[in-house]
Amino acid sequence: MSRIILHHVPMSRSFRVLWMLEELGLEAEIVPHTITGGSLRTPEVLAVTPAGRVPALEIDGISIFESGAILQYLAERHPEAGLGGGPGERVAFLQAMHFAETMGSLIETLNLNHVFLRPPARPSPVVVKIVTARLRDTLRALEGMLREDGYLLPGGFSAADAMLGFNLWAAPHFVRLDPFSKLVAYKARIEARPAFAAAKAKDGTQQFYDRDFYEVPDG
Ligand SMILES: N[C@@H](CCC(=O)N[C@@H](CS)C(=O)NCC(=O)O)C(=O)O
Structure with a gap:
């Protein structure tokens, strides 16, 4: 079995890969990064993930970035695990795989506004309001x-x-999940999976959210 290396930021989209590796029972070396620490911009890392983003996975003598591509690659590499959707599920599988990043890009905009902007830059109340509403729409969907x-x-x-x-661990920082009873139950079902718990134990400490919930700013 070849050496597998995951470039990872705790509680970022690379958690999806960490979790998938656990579901498949694959051992990986984790290279930890932070969003702002600069390690994602070194020439060595940019050779693996050219936009300086995580996740990136080194596997089978190749490197691959984009969480959806990595998960699909792993599912296809291990058809015996049945994690790539079965016959008749192709459309639903692909749609859900890609819809994750419709939601992910909204979370990213809210992360930028609420967490990563530093004074004198300030979050845009209009943008935050619109994007929060859109995130709620995707949760409803x-x-x-x-x-x-x-x-x-x-x-x-x-x-x-x-x-x-994975998005259900980030989205509730901006949209309360309580009205979505099926999502709350789904989240609990996920949490009960041994592979999810094993991935959580390897995830590391998240370093960007400093509170449980971010209200839409006045303005
Ligand atoms: N669509 C990509 C998004 C990757 C992405 O933006 N990852 C974030 C962490 S969640 C990142 O690496 N950010 C680093 C940066 O913005 O410099 C995927 O799903 O892999």
């Missing part, structure tokens, strides 16, 4: 995509759940 007492696909847990499920 996700709730509609979920199966009662299950996951996204009829066949059970798949890489699409790792893509979208």
